[in-house]
Amino acid sequence: MRVADYIEKLKPYEGGKPIEELKRELGIEGDIIKLASNENPLGPSEKAVDAIREIADKVNFYPDGDAYYLKEKLAKKLGVSRDNLIFGNGSDELIELIYRTFATDTNDEIVYCYPTFIEYKIIGMAFNKRLVELPLKDFAYDIDAIIDAVNPKTRIVFLNTPNNPTGTAIKRKDLERVIEGVSDDVLVVIDEAYYEYAKAEDDYDEILDLYKKGNVIVLRTFSKAYGLAGLRIGYGIASKEIVDYLNRTRPPFNVNIVAQHAALAALDDDEHIKNTVENNQKGKEYLYSEFEKLGLKYIKTYANFILFDVGDDADRIYNELLKKGVIVRSMSGYGYKTFLRVSIGTPHENEVFITKLKEILNV
Incomplete structure (x- = not known):
């Protein structure tokens, strides 16, 4: 099949290995x-x-293309106008848009x-764009290098805070420096997935x-x-003008009916978010402590x-x-040949991870 050279060079995104795939590959039983x-x-x-259960028998209907009720509730929660919001099939689709x-x-x-x-x-390569890729500085975005790289051809600047995979954050003053350092027709994208x-x-x-x-x-x-x-739903907050333009290229019904209703209900559960963040904070301190005992360098994370x-x-x-039945991410493909990235789990998951890591490191 004939395709463009830039498509030939593309490598598909590889997510974390699924549990079922590991079971098939290594025949691992148990947890x-x-x-x-x-x-x-x-x-x-x-x-x-x-909410998912309640909407399950209505999936024969198309979703609300405007996500009206979700937009109304989220706008009130954030203190913005509904005209400032756009939803996507995950943040990935919004980046593509x-x-x-x-x-x-x-x-x-x-x-x-x-x-x-x-x-x-990956998306930039798929659109055959000129990508200006700058190295991180001390595992964080190099703001001076970004400002220096901006020129009349610059159209979009991506700023990931906290940054995946390093977990580092960009200070507001540095975000403002970038915004002030570009012309009004350059779009500055601040990706706050781990807010x-x-x-x-x-x-x-x-x-x-x-x-x-x-x-x-x-x-x-x-x-x-x-x-x-698993339901793939992300959102963007921007000026009415930007949202209007994005809606012109957004596919109809891009956020499914189940995702909309689940997100709508999730916004009402502040206790769940509170418990989630508390679990993360406790797990973070535990892993920091264990890494220090093992003499392993780690990067302070905001994620x-x-x-x-x-x-x-x-x-x-x-x-x-x-x-040993523990799935993390190797960072060798990102150029960090001796680094791993581990998601913070439940107390039990964190303890199992540390136990297995110690066994491998013989400590």
């Missing part, structure tokens, strides 16, 4: 712990689960730091209001803290995962953990 994909270890809200809508010239350049959320790169976890840290800055700058869109999701990753250095071949440690 398998997945700490690879930054999922909520407490699962979804019971209110969301009840951003490319499709605002990077339409073959010479348009897209700026981001790497390693970061890989979809900025609910990040805001639990005393030094994390609130940045939602930056969308009022006019050329900014803030992305968030129901996949992480809300525990609805629900930790990047840490095993001081050995990351792929080898990753595969040894798989054999």
Whole structure:
């Protein structure tokens, strides 16, 4: 089949290994712990689960293309107008819509730091865009390098805070420096997928209001803290003008009826979010402590995962953990040859992970 050269060069996104796949590959019986994909270890809200059950016999109907009720409730919760909101089939689709809508010239350049959320790169390559990829500095976005890289061809700047896979955050003053350093026709995308976890840290800055700058869109999701990753629903907050343009290229009925109702119910369960964040904070401190006892370097995280250095071949440690029924992520493909990324689980999951890691490291 004939395809363009840039499609030939594309490598599909690889998520964390599914539990069932590991069972098939290695024939492992019993419990398998997945700490690879930054999922909520407490699962979804019971209110969301009840909403899924209630809507199940109505999936013969198309969803509300405008997500009216979800938009109304979320707008009130965030203190924005419903005209400032757009929903997508996960944040991934919103990133694709951003490319499709605002990077339409073959010479348009897209700026981001790497390693970061890989979809900025994959989707950009799929659209055959000019990607300006800058290295991280001390595991964080290099703001000076980004500002220096911006030129008249720049169309989009992606800023991931907290950054996946490093967990580092970008200060509000640095976000403002980027916004002020670009022209009004450059879209600044602030991806805040891990916001609910990040805001639990005393030094994390609130940045939602930056969308009022006019050329900014803030992305968030129901996949992480809300525990609805399997339903694929994310949202963006931006000016009415940006939302209007995105809606022109958005496919009809892009957010399914089950996802809409589950998200609507999840917004009512503040207790679930509270418990989720508390579990994450306690798990984070436990893992920090254990890494320190093992003499392993780790990066302070504002998210629900930790990047840490095993001081050995990351792929080898990753595969040894798989054999013991623990799934994490090797970061060798991101250039961090001795680093793993582990999602923060329940207390039991965290303890099993540390036990198995100690066995492999012989300590």
